[in-house]
Amino acid sequence: MKVxxxxxxxxxxxxxxxxxxxxxxxxxxxxxxxxxxRFEAMGFRSLHVVDLDGARSGTQHHQDVVRSIxxxxxxxxxxxxxxxxxxxxxAWLGAGVVRCVIGSVAITxxxxxxxxxxxxxxxxxxxxxxxxxxxxxxxxxxSHGWTRTSATSLWEYVDDMRERGLCHVLCTDVGRDGAxxxxxxxxxxxxxxxYPDIRLQASGGVRHIGDLETLRAIGADSAxxxxxxxxxxITQEEIVAFLRNA
Numbered sequence: 001m002k003v004x005x006x007x008x009x010x011x012x013x014x015x016x017x018x019x020x021x022x023x024x025x026x027x028x029x030x031x032x033x034x035x036x037x038r039f040e041a042m043g044f045r046s047l048h049v050v051d052l053d054g055a056r057s058g059t060q061h062h063q064d065v066v067r068s069i070x071x072x073x074x075x076x077x078x079x080x081x082x083x084x085x086x087x088x089x090x091a092w093l094g095a096g097v098v099r100c101v102i103g104s105v106a107i108t109x110x111x112x113x114x115x116x117x118x119x120x121x122x123x124x125x126x127x128x129x130x131x132x133x134x135x136x137x138x139x140x141x142x143s144h145g146w147t148r149t150s151a152t153s154l155w156e157y158v159d160d161m162r163e164r165g166l167c168h169v170l171c172t173d174v175g176r177d178g179a180x181x182x183x184x185x186x187x188x189x190x191x192x193x194x195y196p197d198i199r200l201q202a203s204g205g206v207r208h209i210g211d212l213e214t215l216r217a218i219g220a221d222s223a224x225x226x227x228x229x230x231x232x233x234i235t236q237e238e239i240v241a242f243l244r245n246a
Contacts, residue, residue, distance in 0.1 A: 001216040002046060003243065004078075004201065005039045006226035007032055007069075009062045010052040016227050028230050036069045039229070042236050043243050044075065048101075048170075048201075048224050051081030060088065063095075070096030080128055080170075089116055093124060101170060103128040104143040107150060107157075114164040122167035126201065129154055130172045131187070139187055142174060158195060168199050170224065176205030183211055185218060192219035209238040 014029040053061035070077045080101025089100045106113050106127045131139035139154040173184040183205040199221035206225040215223045228234045
């Protein structure tokens, strides 16, 4: 299983939000490139970058920062946050980003996303499917920075997009994100069993190396972790050993 560290960008800084709430941020660094370089030194080969300002406004805010990371490290950068048009996807893939992560547009305009998968290739597009678990245990899709919850379930959506060439899904249980409450193992296990042909990036709630071991055991292709690494809850020694056995 691949472990992908996460950097969230806001006002040019590296931060983390609690459950996506912009007024509940933790500031980590004014130098995102230095953070990315540190992750590379730990042995990571990929990086997940989120433009939080872009996610809120729909306009790209951190072009220079992202290009700097892509151009000055050997990390495979996947980028999300405010990517809502073909032109934006084209620009980022041409600027060194390996994959574009598509969020709200994947829910509101799946037809366009299908066309992007066909045009750019399924390996270059990741659908960020954020869910809230409802009272009967069904994962319901959310959009627009987790402010809107859809009647559509995760399973209904993936069943449809699977037929359109979907390859990569980044799934976040928003109730776990940034809360250090542990990943939703039941959700991710069910996903892996239903869709063994789709590469799942499990996101949200990773607390320690044991959570990564659990996600690997259930068959996740990748796990994204931000806060646990930034807070030192997962040490360099632990991650080196984990990656060696991946």
